[in-house]
Amino acid sequence: MELPSLSEEEWTAIRLSLKVASVAVLASLPLGVLVAYLLARKRFWGHALLNGIVHLPLILPPVVTGYLLLIAFGRRGFIGSFLESTFGLILSFRWTGAALACAVMGFPLMVRSIRLSIEAVDLKLEEAARTLGASPVMVFLTVTLPLMLPGVIAGLVLAFAKAMGEFGATITFVSNIPGETQTLSAAIYTFTQVPGGDAGALRLTVISIIISMAALLLSEALARRVGNRIEAE
Amino acid sequence: MELPSLSEEEWTAIRLSLKVASVAVLASLPLGVLVAYLLARKRFWGHALLNGIVHLPLILPPVVTGYLLLIAFGRRGFIGSFLESTFGLILSFRWTGAALACAVMGFPLMVRSIRLSIEAVDLKLEEAARTLGASPVMVFLTVTLPLMLPGVIAGLVLAFAKAMGEFGATITFVSNIPGETQTLSAAIYTFTQVPGGDAGALRLTVISIIISMAALLLSEALARRVGNRIEAE
Amino acid sequence: MTFAVEIRHSQGDFRIEADFASEGGVTALFGRSGSGKTSVLRIVGGLVRPDHGRILVGDQVLLDTSKGICLPPHRRGLGYVFQEPRLFPHLSVRQNLNYGQWFARSRSSFADPDRIIGMLGLEALLPRRPGSLSGGEKQRVAIGRALLASPRILLMDEPLSALDEARKAEILPYIERLRDDLNLPILYVSHSVGEVARLADRVVAMADGRVTGIGNASEILGIQTIATGRESGSVLEGLVRLQDEDPDLAAIALRGCRLLVPRGDLHEGQKLRVHIPAREVLLATSKPQGISALNVLKGEIRAMTGSDGGAVDIALLCGEEVLRARITGLSAKRMDLMVGQSIHAIIKTVALDPPGRAR
Amino acid sequence: MTFAVEIRHSQGDFRIEADFASEGGVTALFGRSGSGKTSVLRIVGGLVRPDHGRILVGDQVLLDTSKGICLPPHRRGLGYVFQEPRLFPHLSVRQNLNYGQWFARSRSSFADPDRIIGMLGLEALLPRRPGSLSGGEKQRVAIGRALLASPRILLMDEPLSALDEARKAEILPYIERLRDDLNLPILYVSHSVGEVARLADRVVAMADGRVTGIGNASEILGIQTIATGRESGSVLEGLVRLQDEDPDLAAIALRGCRLLVPRGDLHEGQKLRVHIPAREVLLATSKPQGISALNVLKGEIRAMTGSDGGAVDIALLCGEEVLRARITGLSAKRMDLMVGQSIHAIIKTVALDPPGRAR
Amino acid sequence: AEKIIVFAAASMKTALDAANAVYVRKSGHQVTASYAASSALAKQIEAGAPADVFISADLDWMDYLAKKNLIKPDSRKNLLGNRIVLVAPKDKAKPVDIKAGFDLSALVGDGKLAMGAVNSVPAGKYGKAALEKLGAWSAVAPKVAGAENVRAALLLVSRGEAPYGIVYQTDAAADPDVSIVGTFPPDSHPAIIYPVAQVADARSAAASDYLKFLSSDEASGFFTAQGFSILK
Ligand SMILES: Nc1ncnc2c1ncn2[C@@H]1O[C@H](COP(=O)(O)OP(=O)(O)OP(=O)(O)O)[C@@H](O)[C@H]1O
Ligand SMILES: Nc1ncnc2c1ncn2[C@@H]1O[C@H](COP(=O)(O)OP(=O)(O)OP(=O)(O)O)[C@@H](O)[C@H]1O
Ligand code: MOO
Ligand SMILES: [Mg+2]
Numbered sequence A, B: 001m002e003l004p005s006l007s008e009e010e011w012t013a014i015r016l017s018l019k020v021a022s023v024a025v026l027a028s029l030p031l032g033v034l035v036a037y038l039l040a041r042k043r044f045w046g047h048a049l050l051n052g053i054v055h056l057p058l059i060l061p062p063v064v065t066g067y068l069l070l071i072a073f074g075r076r077g078f079i080g081s082f083l084e085s086t087f088g089l090i091l092s093f094r095w096t097g098a099a100l101a102c103a104v105m106g107f108p109l110m111v112r113s114i115r116l117s118i119e120a121v122d123l124k125l126e127e128a129a130r131t132l133g134a135s136p137v138m139v140f141l142t143v144t145l146p147l148m149l150p151g152v153i154a155g156l157v158l159a160f161a162k163a164m165g166e167f168g169a170t171i172t173f174v175s176n177i178p179g180e181t182q183t184l185s186a187a188i189y190t191f192t193q194v195p196g197g198d199a200g201a202l203r204l205t206v207i208s209i210i211i212s213m214a215a216l217l218l219s220e221a222l223a224r225r226v227g228n229r230i231e232a233e
Numbered sequence C, D: 001m002t003f004a005v006e007i008r009h010s011q012g013d014f015r016i017e018a019d020f021a022s023e024g025g026v027t028a029l030f031g032r033s034g035s036g037k038t039s040v041l042r043i044v045g046g047l048v049r050p051d052h053g054r055i056l057v058g059d060q061v062l063l064d065t066s067k068g069i070c071l072p073p074h075r076r077g078l079g080y081v082f083q084e085p086r087l088f089p090h091l092s093v094r095q096n097l098n099y100g101q102w103f104a105r106s107r108s109s110f111a112d113p114d115r116i117i118g119m120l121g122l123e124a125l126l127p128r129r130p131g132s133l134s135g136g137e138k139q140r141v142a143i144g145r146a147l148l149a150s151p152r153i154l155l156m157d158e159p160l161s162a163l164d165e166a167r168k169a170e171i172l173p174y175i176e177r178l179r180d181d182l183n184l185p186i187l188y189v190s191h192s193v194g195e196v197a198r199l200a201d202r203v204v205a206m207a208d209g210r211v212t213g214i215g216n217a218s219e220i221l222g223i224q225t226i227a228t229g230r231e232s233g234s235v236l237e238g239l240v241r242l243q244d245e246d247p248d249l250a251a252i253a254l255r256g257c258r259l260l261v262p263r264g265d266l267h268e269g270q271k272l273r274v275h276i277p278a279r280e281v282l283l284a285t286s287k288p289q290g291i292s293a294l295n296v297l298k299g300e301i302r303a304m305t306g307s308d309g310g311a312v313d314i315a316l317l318c319g320e321e322v323l324r325a326r327i328t329g330l331s332a333k334r335m336d337l338m339v340g341q342s343i344h345a346i347i348k349t350v351a352l353d354p355p356g357r358a359r
Numbered sequence E: 001a002e003k004i005i006v007f008a009a010a011s012m013k014t015a016l017d018a019a020n021a022v023y024v025r026k027s028g029h030q031v032t033a034s035y036a037a038s039s040a041l042a043k044q045i046e047a048g049a050p051a052d053v054f055i056s057a058d059l060d061w062m063d064y065l066a067k068k069n070l071i072k073p074d075s076r077k078n079l080l081g082n083r084i085v086l087v088a089p090k091d092k093a094k095p096v097d098i099k100a101g102f103d104l105s106a107l108v109g110d111g112k113l114a115m116g117a118v119n120s121v122p123a124g125k126y127g128k129a130a131l132e133k134l135g136a137w138s139a140v141a142p143k144v145a146g147a148e149n150v151r152a153a154l155l156l157v158s159r160g161e162a163p164y165g166i167v168y169q170t171d172a173a174a175d176p177d178v179s180i181v182g183t184f185p186p187d188s189h190p191a192i193i194y195p196v197a198q199v200a201d202a203r204s205a206a207a208s209d210y211l212k213f214l215s216s217d218e219a220s221g222f223f224t225a226q227g228f229s230i231l232k
């Protein structure tokens, strides 16, 4: 298919989407691994609560999530104003806010995948590592983490794909400002809202699919390499 | 928290949401398991394509997914008209259509979870089952399936939660007909669109959260039982 | 039932070329770690399809790559005891044991659950899950699971390695009965010369993926000193003759001589095989008197070979049987032994393994 | 280094009560499958925290539940060879071997990679991943990994069970050197009487989670006929005296008698222990002549007990050493043996295991 | 040059983009438009969004902000008007005389009447009001399929899922697959008004200049081309 030439604004949306999705996914990864580890391995007071909170963005209509983000992380929101006064970090109506929204929406998907993988790691191998002198942290880094990589990759892909498709929470939280918060899917949405926008929507949709498919293929190749290494113990 | 009394229409939306989410999740489960199995275990021409298609609903803005569903499964749609003339099955403007939309939106989440679990099943156990006389199908039913249950449960929960929160594709595909296609999250969305609707939206959101949390707790308990059974081989 | 295997296969850098056949009974695969024993078993079991190969059991073709025949594992009527237990973690011990029965077309008479569970000492474990079993317990469940599948061929990969002597002593006679009474072909991998000598009708020695020797237990275990180390010896076969003199003993009539063995549950006329490790045979130039060994066989030295460690391997002809002895070089020198010399071989009766029954 | 273990622990229905101490060297846990050997090892290794317990190595407290002390496994300075290999599937064989070195505070002199890799025959496997290794290869890598972690205590759970005799013969002397030269306390689980007799300074017999006997190898392996089946025998200790008569032989000076053994790499004055299985001792009423056994010891019958299978166990006093012999009831009757009678014990020299060095 | 940020109802995109392009060329200022649902935009302004100008698709959300003093009252103006029309798929289109007592329910038959969700989407609200006024509502109410927005309702008709729909004239005109079969009388429903106002803490000095441009004839051309009516 030949792509009709894209407008400057559309290129901007593509670049922005890539940036937002990548940052969202990578920045939430450490927390995702931590939360997944806690949920998989620890029994603590508040386990169910944490689990519930992680799933919230999935359960709530995205618009509601967006409103909650707006209330909490907006300039006048309690977290938002704290972040601004303390770190000078402004999320509202910035691409960073879009990344936050995407990260939040993708978080349950990421955590679930990672958690499943952690649960599949053989505790006997961790025991063996302990007896060889590895502290719990080193066991995690040298045994658990490498063995759960397939789940981490799956989680990254799901979250990335979700970030590419997400607009409900994003547009509600940080609006739809070209060059700053207008991601590809927000642009697509905008096109669907006006008469005759179908062609534009289709064009951008195809681009979105191409990007995500590339990410998907990459992840499969990666997972296969990791898998090959571990295969058939 | 005391719940203010709900209107008849809201009760209907709750019942409908439960029905739609349950049917969506359960009906898509067999296909989800099949696709996950193919993706995890088989190398075939079109592997990447199938994988891509499964992820599409995540990548596309929900509105676009809704449009695509309408075009394919609407009365005039090529699949929709076939279903109607062959099985008398009508999806458009019916709760069944809402279930389809929810199933489609939750499908990538379900497939990923199940796939991860299949990949974690030890092939050596399947070999052992083969040598004991079990055909490939019986091996799947008696060994692989029980061992991948944690992933199936995780997949069900994710898809159910998504079904509770999904409205973008649903409302675009089957519109918002009280008692037929107006799910809880569509009702919540409606509230958010009118000034002063916040209280109503909050009320329904709380209910949605309660339902999903119950499903979540149930699934955790289930997974723990299954896990206990398998634990520490 | 006869048994023929012909395999060419490469996995990674490792190449397997194995041809062997057997008249039935127990065929032992014997060889050092990494010599390809498990690989052969996996191919016979249908878990790996070799590059080229042909496998026959009786007149049934399990595999013939040249004709494109490759029976899937579940149609081969297998009982496979893997080198590691491979129990199903989601099933109880009882369900693990029953697993094969769910699919067996018919239940063999030997696959009697109570009997096998008793023999393996699994009664108390039945409701448990495999996760918390001890290593030996797991291995016993794995053996029971394979036997209860009513197999037509038995593949056993070091099945007794994690078990104590007492338990082994209970299981070995059972395997002998499978071999003898049921005519079940058994492919058996073991590092224990004792087990192999006792069970095997045919020993296939392997090294580096290749067969380096095929023969009966006596030939291979006697000759293959490299493979067997200090365990070289003789394997003799004869008929049981009960003794009136002592009810605890029985004689085995060999060709031209006889051996006294503990009676056990032997019965008159039964065919029987015994393994006599070469290092357990003493030689005396004159017939010793007042000695606690019941077996003193008169014979003639047929061959003498110096062996490592200053030991000398000696082959004796007693009647028509060849007996191997290993003594120190110093003794040989002192006694001034020579080929052709007549000599007495002294064998302590109880030094014999309780003998298995030959077919 | 001394070693003291005191454990009370319940897991499911199974209760462990184990108290034992050792002056150091190899402590063997010996007992039937399911008797609790692995459970004890896991507790000593810190993988399970017992309900009550106290574990001392030298003067270091690894565990003292009454004081709330429980050193985590990675601080115990362990080398743990598990009953199953437990190799890291994502690491190459080389990385598996090196794993412990990444964390070791200091590298022991014995943890020389080239040496250990050579001894275990792992050179060709180094770049491979564990997935495709054979059973024995995996076990060897697991042993190497534990040794290379420069442990201060070694816990070994049936480390040699999947290995062939030749490989065992290469590894055993190495373990002996760890015991002797490095004073490394070793807790060793094995079903092989030969291994235990050869290695163990102290044998702890277990049954049903309880310690049923503690003593040196001779006491336990000699007495515990139930545990050891046909392997009962004597374990004797003495000093090596080289022989001029034959360079292949050495004598072991015992209390009041001496034994000839293959010289191997023994040296003059060395302390040494040998295991003589009771079934390999012949008795003669008069001194036999022209016999291939080098060892004919004069002694006196001190005790006779009927044993199962019509065999008779006899304890002899040779000099000041007690030697056990097992002969058939028929022989005992024929020879008219009685307590107090003077007698000759015949032991084939090469029937002895190559003896390990005692500390 | 100044930078102006406009928060505008999503349905205005086509016309407003065109108008903005002209303004940018003429004034040298930079205009950025963020299109979303009026509800979201209003809430965002409430949360401190950096908007200078707000164009709502109905009066309610402008009133919402006005009540909270978040717009400059004297800058508020009713910019555009619109009409609602009855549409049918092109191939089945027959003119309908929309008047008091017309039997829409019979026309719809056992199909659905597609329109914006009657409680939330402005076009739905107007449609419901009109049908009530004309006495057609109670009969047709059970057959209403409420879409998330007008475009979705229009799609239902153009795909033939629904035999009739009520949408804005601006949307209907642009869809080749549907025909307008009747226009609702202006007095049958509250006036359809797109109000515009300067946000209270607008940062851009050019905001009022921009508002003036929107009311100019030059801008009007783009709006009328899209089917809006200009309110003076
Ligand atoms: N959670 C549990 N519940 C009940 N019994 C248990 C549990 N964990 C272990 N056991 C039992 O404890 C006993 C001792 O197990 P352990 O692994 O210590 O045996 P072992 O002496 O190492 O045997 P083997 O030689 O077979 O490896 C076994 O009978 C085992 O079934
Ligand atoms: N994919 C592979 N690539 C390279 N070498 C392989 C591969 N698979 C197996 N091997 C090698 O083949 C050899 C034979 O393995 P096999 O498991 O048959 O040995 P085995 O005789 O059963 O040994 P053991 O007694 O230790 O169990 C081993 O050296 C193993 O490392
Ligand atoms: O969760 Mo959505 O349906 O991608 O905005
Ligand atoms: Mg093997």
Ligand SMILES: [Mg+2]
Pocket: C134, C135, C136, D037, D038, D039, D083, D157
């Ligand atoms: Mg054990």
